[in-house]
Amino acid sequence: MSDLISAPKTSDKPKDSPTFWRKYQGMISSIGSPILLLILWEIGARTGFLDARILPPPTAVAVTIWDMIENEQLLQQTGVTALRFLVGMIVGTVPGIMLGLTMGLFRPVRVALNPLVAILYPVPRIALFPLVLILVGLNETSNIIMIAIGPFFTMLITAMGAVINVEPIYRDVARNFGVKPRQLYFTVTLPAVLPAIMSGVLVSLGLALLGTVAVEFLVSTKGLGYVIWNSWQVLSLKQSMAGLVVAAILGAATYIAMDWLERWIIPWQRTVTKR
Amino acid sequence: MLDSSARASAEQVDGPSTGIFIRDIEKVFQAGDTSVRAIDRIDLTIAEGEFLCIVGPSGCGKTTLLRILGGLETPSRGEVEINIRHENRPVQSMVFQEQGVFPWLSALDNAAFGLQARGVPKKERRKQASAMLKKLGLSGFEDTYPRELSGGMRQRVNLARAFANDPAILLMDEPLGALDEQTKMLVQDDLLKLWEESRKTVLFITHSLDEAVTLGDRVAVMSHRPGRIKAMFDIDLPRPRNALEIRNNPEFIEVRRKVWEALRDEVLFARKAEHE
Ligand SMILES: Nc1ncnc2c1ncn2[C@@H]1O[C@H](COP(=O)(O)OP(=O)(O)O)[C@@H](O)[C@H]1O
Ligand SMILES: [Mg+2]
Numbered sequence: 001m002s003d004l005i006s007a008p009k010t011s012d013k014p015k016d017s018p019t020f021w022r023k024y025q026g027m028i029s030s031i032g033s034p035i036l037l038l039i040l041w042e043i044g045a046r047t048g049f050l051d052a053r054i055l056p057p058p059t060a061v062a063v064t065i066w067d068m069i070e071n072e073q074l075l076q077q078t079g080v081t082a083l084r085f086l087v088g089m090i091v092g093t094v095p096g097i098m099l100g101l102t103m104g105l106f107r108p109v110r111v112a113l114n115p116l117v118a119i120l121y122p123v124p125r126i127a128l129f130p131l132v133l134i135l136v137g138l139n140e141t142s143n144i145i146m147i148a149i150g151p152f153f154t155m156l157i158t159a160m161g162a163v164i165n166v167e168p169i170y171r172d173v174a175r176n177f178g179v180k181p182r183q184l185y186f187t188v189t190l191p192a193v194l195p196a197i198m199s200g201v202l203v204s205l206g207l208a209l210l211g212t213v214a215v216e217f218l219v220s221t222k223g224l225g226y227v228i229w230n231s232w233q234v235l236s237l238k239q240s241m242a243g244l245v246v247a248a249i250l251g252a253a254t255y256i257a258m259d260w261l262e263r264w265i266i267p268w269q270r271t272v273t274k275r
Numbered sequence: 276m277l278d279s280s281a282r283a284s285a286e287q288v289d290g291p292s293t294g295i296f297i298r299d300i301e302k303v304f305q306a307g308d309t310s311v312r313a314i315d316r317i318d319l320t321i322a323e324g325e326f327l328c329i330v331g332p333s334g335c336g337k338t339t340l341l342r343i344l345g346g347l348e349t350p351s352r353g354e355v356e357i358n359i360r361h362e363n364r365p366v367q368s369m370v371f372q373e374q375g376v377f378p379w380l381s382a383l384d385n386a387a388f389g390l391q392a393r394g395v396p397k398k399e400r401r402k403q404a405s406a407m408l409k410k411l412g413l414s415g416f417e418d419t420y421p422r423e424l425s426g427g428m429r430q431r432v433n434l435a436r437a438f439a440n441d442p443a444i445l446l447m448d449e450p451l452g453a454l455d456e457q458t459k460m461l462v463q464d465d466l467l468k469l470w471e472e473s474r475k476t477v478l479f480i481t482h483s484l485d486e487a488v489t490l491g492d493r494v495a496v497m498s499h500r501p502g503r504i505k506a507m508f509d510i511d512l513p514r515p516r517n518a519l520e521i522r523n524n525p526e527f528i529e530v531r532r533k534v535w536e537a538l539r540d541e542v543l544f545a546r547k548a549e550h551e
Contacts, residue, residue: 169375176345176369177389177440187392191379268379268420 056238061245064238074227078246081212081223084140085250088147089208093201096155103156104163105189121153126214133219143215150207158200162193195269198262205258209251224250291322293358295344295444295476300353301501302339313339315501316353323359326470326477328487330538331497332545337480338448340502344478345369345446359443359476365393367444368437373430373453376421382408382432383417389440400439407439408432411465427458431465438469444476452482463489463518471515484538488531489518496537499545506537 021028038058044050045057052060068074103110129146136142170188179187216225227243262269297319304311314336321327331337342348344355345367357366368389376385383401384391386408390400405417411431421429430451437445451459463486470477470490481487487494491510498505510530512521521527 167374169371170377172342172347173369173371173375173377173388174392176347176367177436178365178392188377191377194379266379268422 054237056241060238061241064242065245068239068242074242074246077222077224077227077243078250081216081225081247082250084143084147084215084223085208085212085254088144088211089151089204091144092148092151092208093155093204096152096204097159097197100156100159101163101193104160104193105185110160117153117156121157125149125211129215129218138219143220146215147208147211150211151204154204154207155197155200158196158203159193162196163189166192194266198258198266198269202255202258202262205254206251209247209254213247290320293323293360294325295319295321295478296356296358297321297340297344298354298356300340300343300350300355302336302343302348303351312501315503317502317504319495319504321476321478323476324474326479326490326492328479328481328491328494329497330481330484330487330494330534331502332499332538332542333482334545334549335497335500335541336502337497341369341446341448341478341480344444357444361443365389365440365442367446368440368442370433370437370445370447370450372449373426373433376429376433376436378421381418381420382413382424382428382435385421385432386435386439388436389442393440403441404435404439407435410469411435425458426454427462430454430462434462434466434469438473442475444478447477447479449480449482451486459483459486460518466490467516467518484531484534485522488512488527488534489516489521494530494534496534496541499541499548505541506534508534508537 041050041055042057042059045052045055045060056064065074099113103113125146128149129142132142132145136145166189170192171184174184174188175181212223213225213228216223217229220226224243224247228240228247231237231239231243297317300317301315302313304313317340329337329340339348343350347369359366377388380388383404387395387400387404390403395403405414408414408417408431411434413428413431413435416424416428421432424432430453433450437447451462454462467490479487479490481490488510494508494510495504496506496508497503508530512524512526512530
């Protein structure tokens with residue numbers, strides 16, 4: 001045995017090859033793990049290790065998705081869900097942001113409305129559904145309200161907190177350099193709170209999707225949530241699973257879109273981690 | 276009106292006729308039913324074109340004094356008179372600590388911020404701001420966001436913002452406090468060069484004796500809270516100064532020792548008060 005400590009052997013390969021791995025490492029491993037899971041699932045279902053009637057293999061689900069696309073049922077249902085989700089998201093986040101900013105900026109408004117928020121925010125939202133149905137009626141409006149409530153409160157609280165927590169030094173700098181109080185809002189407050197608002201929107205996306213599927217489970221006769229729930233009730237598990245997969249794809253797609261939007265809206269936030 | 280000879284003799288007796296005149300100011304902060312007297316009857320004259328450094332134990336009211344001059348606080352008593360020619364330029368700009376750089380603006384937009392607030396046209400302000408960044412060794416980083424810059428570079432952006440605004444007076448509050456020792460010396464050297472060519476009136480607060488003696492024409496020592504001016508030292512080291520070499524100068528070492536003697540008791544007192 002030798003006590004010699006030697007430098008690690010340098011690879012014989014050309015220097016370019018490890019950089020390829022390094023460059024795409026993140027992407028390969030993030031795609032790799034779900035694919036591995038799907039392969040294991042497929043093998044399990046085919047070898048009988050998993051009961052294919054309860055957990056149909058991914059290929060069977062894929063075939064079902066294709067069939068459902070062919071008879072035009074799936075695209076239509078997806079469209080219904082996507083539209084509800086989008087409208088609910090906008091109806092919830094935009095007023096939530098506006099009211100949150102207002103409450104953050106103006107103390108009297110905050111003092112007046114905070115107790116209301118404190119009472120309403122912790123109520124389990126799904127428990128409000130019967131009340132909304134009674135007040136608004138069994139229609140699309142009440143569905144949208146249910147989807148919008150989560151994003152609304154999330155954005156209200158995020159935006160208000162962000163305004164209150166703006167570093168005072170930013171306002172001091174702006175004031176010292178002669179920015180007028182009226183312009184303070186656009187030069188300092190808004191850019192300073194944007195990162196927090198963007199992460200609030202990301203949270204709201206998840207809540208809105210959850211709300212959409214929940215509403216479709218409960219009252220709707222259309223949409224992916226309806227497909228998932230209804231197929232499950234008639235024990236058509238392949239179709240239920242197909243609906244689930246499409247809902248997951250819808251969710252993932254919005255996250256990717258948001259990520260892209262975030263890089264565009266707050267370019268100064270991401271720059272370090274991207275290197 | 277005084278005739279010129281009378282004014283000249285008045286100057287000999289009372290000090291300069293142009294500059295910043297701080298007369299008997301006091302600041303009391305009211306928070307609920309407790310009140311803190313931050314500074315107490317400060318009398319201080321800073322001549323036009325002078326670089327005055329202020330040192331003092333932490334919590335003695337240095338920042339408060341500077342914020343009063345910067346228009347961010349009003350004194351509870353006394354007055355500040357600023358009698359400095361500034362024509363079309365702003366009277367004063369502050370240099371804050373490093374966190375005062377806006378993370379959402381590029382280095383160039385940060386440097387041009389004061390000019391933009393004053394309504395200088397885009398092309399003109401970009402020209403001035405990028406010239407200032409260049410002087411501070413930041414050319415090539417115009418479009419970089421602060422987060423991507425090192426602490427020293429960020430602090431240079433901060434200086435560039437104040438110098439590009441071209442005010443008559445610069446008010447600096449421990450601007451280099453967060454930098455490591457070597458970077459600090461390099462930025463001090465940049466600051467010396469910028470100041471020696473522009474000769475603005477500067478009030479510079481620091482907790483570093485070396486920094487105060489390196490940069491200042493005079494160094495004022497403040498007492499523990501409520502802060503007063505306890506002692507004043509002339510720094511007769513020749514200019515242009517070199518921040519990297521000056522510390523070995525025997526005169527530097529001598530005057531630094533004297534300043535420390537005045538400051539030591541105040542620091543010890545402030546520490547004792549803190550422990551009670
Ligand atoms: N806005 C404020 N409200 C209440 N007290 C303050 C405020 N600003 C400063 N003080 C108090 O005034 C004293 C002097 O503070 P400061 O001027 O920041 O000291 P220094 O800059 O010398 O460390 C401290 O005791 C501080 O707590
Ligand atoms: Mg301070």
